[in-house]
Amino acid sequence: xxxxxxxxxxxxxxxxxxxxxxxxxxxxxxxxxxxxxxxxxxxxxxxxxxxxxxxxxxxxxxxxxxxxxxxxxxxxxxxxxxxxxxxxxxxxxxxxxxxxxxxxxxxxxxxxxxxxxxxxxxxxxxxxxxxxxxxxxxxxxxxxxxxxxxxxxxxxxxxxxxxxxxxxxxxxxxxxxxxxxxxxxxxxxxxxxxxxxxxxxxxxxxxxxxxxxxxxxxxxxxxxxxxxxxxxxxxxxxxxxxxxxxxxxxxxxxxxxxxxxxxxxxxxxxxxxxxxxxxxxxxxxxxxxxxxxxxxxxxxxxxxxxxxxxxxxxxxxxxxxxxxxxxxxxxxxxxxxxxxxxxxxxxxxxxxxxxxxxxxxxxxxxxxxxxxxxxxxxxxxxxxxxxxxxxxxxxxxxxxxxxxxxxxxxxxxxxxxxxxxxxxxxxxxxxxxxxxxxxxxx
Numbered sequence: 001x002x003x004x005x006x007x008x009x010x011x012x013x014x015x016x017x018x019x020x021x022x023x024x025x026x027x028x029x030x031x032x033x034x035x036x037x038x039x040x041x042x043x044x045x046x047x048x049x050x051x052x053x054x055x056x057x058x059x060x061x062x063x064x065x066x067x068x069x070x071x072x073x074x075x076x077x078x079x080x081x082x083x084x085x086x087x088x089x090x091x092x093x094x095x096x097x098x099x100x101x102x103x104x105x106x107x108x109x110x111x112x113x114x115x116x117x118x119x120x121x122x123x124x125x126x127x128x129x130x131x132x133x134x135x136x137x138x139x140x141x142x143x144x145x146x147x148x149x150x151x152x153x154x155x156x157x158x159x160x161x162x163x164x165x166x167x168x169x170x171x172x173x174x175x176x177x178x179x180x181x182x183x184x185x186x187x188x189x190x191x192x193x194x195x196x197x198x199x200x201x202x203x204x205x206x207x208x209x210x211x212x213x214x215x216x217x218x219x220x221x222x223x224x225x226x227x228x229x230x231x232x233x234x235x236x237x238x239x240x241x242x243x244x245x246x247x248x249x250x251x252x253x254x255x256x257x258x259x260x261x262x263x264x265x266x267x268x269x270x271x272x273x274x275x276x277x278x279x280x281x282x283x284x285x286x287x288x289x290x291x292x293x294x295x296x297x298x299x300x301x302x303x304x305x306x307x308x309x310x311x312x313x314x315x316x317x318x319x320x321x322x323x324x325x326x327x328x329x330x331x332x333x334x335x336x337x338x339x340x341x342x343x344x345x346x347x348x349x350x351x352x353x354x355x356x357x358x359x360x361x362x363x364x365x366x367x368x369x370x371x372x373x374x375x376x377x378x379x380x381x382x383x384x385x386x387x388x389x390x391x392x393x394x395x396x397x398x399x400x401x402x403x404x405x406x407x408x409x410x411x412x413x414x415x416x417x418x419x420x421x422x423x424x425x426x427x428x429x430x431x432x433x434x435x436x437x438x439x440x441x442x
Contacts (some may be wrong), residue, residue, distance in 0.1 A: 024441065025183040025361035028433035033178030036426040037171050042163035043418030044170075048243045049150050051378040080118045147413050157250035166242035169263040172234040176341025177227060182430055184223035185298060191220060216302045217295040225287050234279035237381045238266045244382040245371075256383060282380035285388045286372055293370030300365030301427065304358025312353065355431050356424045363423030367415045372408035 154162045189211060196209035210220075241260065248255055260266045270278040367374075376388035385391045395404040 001026060008399055020438075020441070022183060022187070024434050024437035025186050026179040026428045027181030027437055030175035031433050032182070032426045032429035033174030033176075034171055035429050036178070037174040038165070039425060040418050040422045041167045043414050043422075044239075045163050045165055045243055046147055046150050046154065047411040047414040047418070048378055049154065049247050050147065050374045050414065052240075052244055052382050052384060053410070078294065115149045139341065147411070153250065158246065162246060165246050166239040169235055169238055173231055176231050178236075178426060178430070180227045181223045181294060184226055185219050185294075188219040188222050189215070201286040213299055213302055217299040220298030221291040221295035224290035224292075224297075227294075228287045228290035231281070232290060233283045235280075236286065236377070237270075237279055237281055238263045239380055240381045241266045282377045282388075285377045285380060289370045289373035289377060292373070293366045296365040296369045297362045297423070301358045301362035304361040305354060308354045308357045333414065352428070355428050359424030359427040360420040360429065363420035364416060366423065367412075367419040371412060371415050372405070375408045375410060 078400060159166075192215055193209050193211055200207070200209055241257075242263070245255060245257075245260060258269065260269060267279065274281075373388075376385075376391065379385045379391065380388055392408075393408065
């Protein structure tokens, strides 16, 4: 008689536990994202400035050269027409003084036209030579393109505040970003693990299913794609518009759009002139970047979780930490599960080190695969190009693969210098806050 009521109680307890887990994950993810963004936003500003200076000028150089050739041809055509006109005038009026005067005037005009033609062609050839020379701008430190020159220029044109250009919206959005990614990854991992475990039961295997690296990548990709589609694209569009505006103002370049005072101004103008979908400019490449990037993020994080304890165990000459890790990881349903922190002080220290090391690997994995796509996204969102695919194809055709890869990885020093520690801070903060919520709120 008590069996149905017991089953109902177990089901209710499981549902409550799941809700508490999701709540804790959202709180931990929000705090982790805001902490990371506040600390590392200056790196994003520098990276974006370097990416907007990326040179895929094959098309513009070709167009300029074509325009020069057309201009020269037109000038020559005018000269030929003037000469022909002079010949007709001299044939029609061979003996009159007025005709002679007209011919002389035409000859003067022809000579003037020829002089203009030669000087114009000369100027255009010089211009063409300059177009094929790497352009040196203030933003890239005289063509060097190094992070330090961008940092120096940014500081001179706004001080410390310039490094926090457009931060208000990203900080607020990070609460949604990280909670969405980490919570979606947790839920999808649990769902997949539960499904595979039930399938194993059907075949007579009664051990819990352990997620593979492929499973980690799949769940991470899903969380990244959902987050990018819903939140990342419009937020980064607004941020990049403000950063690009600051760059142009500091270089005394004309603005392509009206001056925007802040994020709300960007949103208002975009909705007015481009509609709501204008905020999702570059959505395709953004979703691709975050799906592949977040997949690599959790893939590398799990590699760290599996191998760093072995390294620590080897150097400390003990295997207890490794045994504790594997006994706990069997019950872990998420790559960032708080269960990896043991109650014992030595294991807790080891787990904390493992989390930081795994976070560093995760950040490196994310930016290694996503930086080229991030560069293309920045170019699309700042109006430097309208098609990411066409930009890559044109660059490869005109400059080759090596040059294209170098341009797509422009700002890699800042990306890796920011990405690895930022990931470590995010995951460590998430783990600590999640543990705190689990201990004191349940």
